[in-house]
Amino acid sequence: MKTEATLSPAEDLPLVSARRSRTRFTILALLAIGTVINYLDRTVLGIAAPSLSQDLGLSAGVMGIVFSAFSWTYTLSQIPAGLLLDRLGARKTYFLAVASWSAFIILNGLSGGLLSLLIYRLGLGVAESPCFSTNSRVVGHWFPQRERARATSIYQVGQYVGLAVFSPLLFWIIAAFGWRAMFVIVGAVGLGFSIVWWLRYHEPHESRTMNEAERDYIGAGGGLTAAADAQRPFSWHDVRSLLGRREIWGAAIGQFAGNSTVVFFLTWFPTYLVSERHMAWLKVGFFAILPFVGASVGVLFGGWLSDLLLRRTGRINLARKLPIISGLLLSSSIVAAIYMKSDAAVIAVLSLAFFGQGMGGLGWSIIPDIAPKRLMGLTGGIFNFTANIAGIVTPIVIGAILALTGSFYWGLVFISAVALLGAASYIFILGDIKRIELPEVGSATKNSA
Known part of the structure; x- marks a missing residue:
C-alpha cells in the first residue's frame, strides 16, 4: 500500500529544448521586497518607542498594550483576508494590502495620543493580514513543487534580515528628523512599492514574459492557474x-x-x-x-x-x-x-x-x-x-x-x-x-x- 506521495519518473518534470525564461524569479523578488517592507512596518514601532512614548506621555505598561494591538487584529483578520484573496486574486489583494498598511504607517506618525495610536495599530494589523496567504498562493502558482521550499525560504528571509539591515538607517532618521518622519518615510516607501506591484505582478495565465518552456516546467510541477481558478464562492461548508x-x-x-x-x-x-x-x-x-x-x-x-x-x-x-x-x-x-x-x-x-x-x-x-x-x-x-x-x-x-x-x-x-x-x-x-x-x-x- 502506498502511504507517501512520490514523484515517479513519469511524473517528473519534462526536458525541454528551449531555454526557459525566468519570470518566476522576478515574481519572487517582488514577494521578497514586499515581505521586507511588511516586517519593517510591523516592527518599526519598537525602534520609535523610546522617543514616541516620551512625546505622547505613554508608560511602559501602556506601550505593552500598543505593541499587542497589532497581533489582535492581524490574527482575527486572517480568515477574512484569505476569503478576500480567493475572491480578488493575488494582484488586487496584495496591492490593496500594501497601500492600506502603508497609509496606516504614515498615520502612526501623525498620532496625537494613545487613542489614535491604538486605532492606527489595529488598522495596521487588518491591512497586513493578507500578506503571507498571498505569498503562499503566488508561490503555489508560479513555482513547481520541487522549487517551492527554496522560494518560500527566499521571501521569508526578509522577515529576519529587514530590520537588522535597515535598523541603523531608521535610528539615523529618528535622530536627524524625529520619530514622526521615520513613520512617514517608511510608509511612503510602501506606497511606492504598491504601485510597482500593481504594474509588475500578474498571474501565470496572464504573463507575457513567460515563454512556453517555463510554462511547461511550472505546469508539470503542479503550478500554474487558469482564469477560472481565480476565485471560488465562499461556503461555510x-x-x-x-x-x-x-x-x-x-x-x-x-x-x-x-x-x-x-x-x-x-x-x-x-x-x-x-x-x-x-x-x-x-x-x-x-x-x-x-x-x-x-x-x-x-x-x-x-x-x-x-x-x-x-x-x-x-x-x-x-x-x-x-x-x-x-x-x-x-x-x-x-x-x-x-x-x-x-x-x-x-x-x-x-x-x-x-x-x-x-x-x-x-x-x-x-x-x-x-x-x-x-x-x-x-x-x-x-x-x-x-x-x-x-x-x-x-x-x-x-x-x-x-x-x-x-x-x-x-x-x-x-x-x-x-x-x-x-x-x-x-x-x-x-x-x-x-x-x-x-x-x-x-x-x-x-x-x-
Missing part, C-alpha cells in the same frame, strides 16, 4: 471541511510552535539579555543581531535542503517534514541557555535555536501542497490564524512568568516545550502531504440539503 482535516491542524500547530520562538525574539529577547544576563545596552545591540543572522541562514538552508531532498528522493513527506521537524527540535535547545555561564555561550545557544526556527518556519511551503487549488487563500488564512495566536499568547505567558518568578527560567522552558509540541504535530498529526480535494460548492450544497 468549505470552512468546516478544511477545519476537519488533520493536514490543516498538523501544519497550523507546528507553525504556532515556530512562531512562538519568533515572538520571543521580537519581544522579550532584549529584556532577557539586560535583566537576566545583565548585559549593557551597547553589548545587547551587538549581540541581538546574531540570532537573526542565524535565523536567516536557517530558513535559506532549510529551503535548499527541502528541495534537494525532493529532487533526490521524490518523497514529498521526507523533503518537507525532515527540515521542519529538525528545525523545531533545534529550537527546543533554547532551554540550554539557562545553564550557560558566559554571554558568548548564551548567544551561541540562542543563535542555534533561532537557526532551527528558521528551518522550522518553512511550514508555508506545505500550504501550496495541501491546499485545494481554488481555496489557497482560505487555507492560508486558517493556517495563519492558528499560527499567529502565538503573537498574543507568548508575550502574555512569558510576561506572567516573569512577573510571578522574576526570572526567565520557566519562560525559556515554555518556548522549548512548545517547539517540541510543534515537532510532534508534524510527526503525528499532519499525516501525508497531499492536496486536499473538496467537492464543488454546488454538489456540497445538494448533499447537505
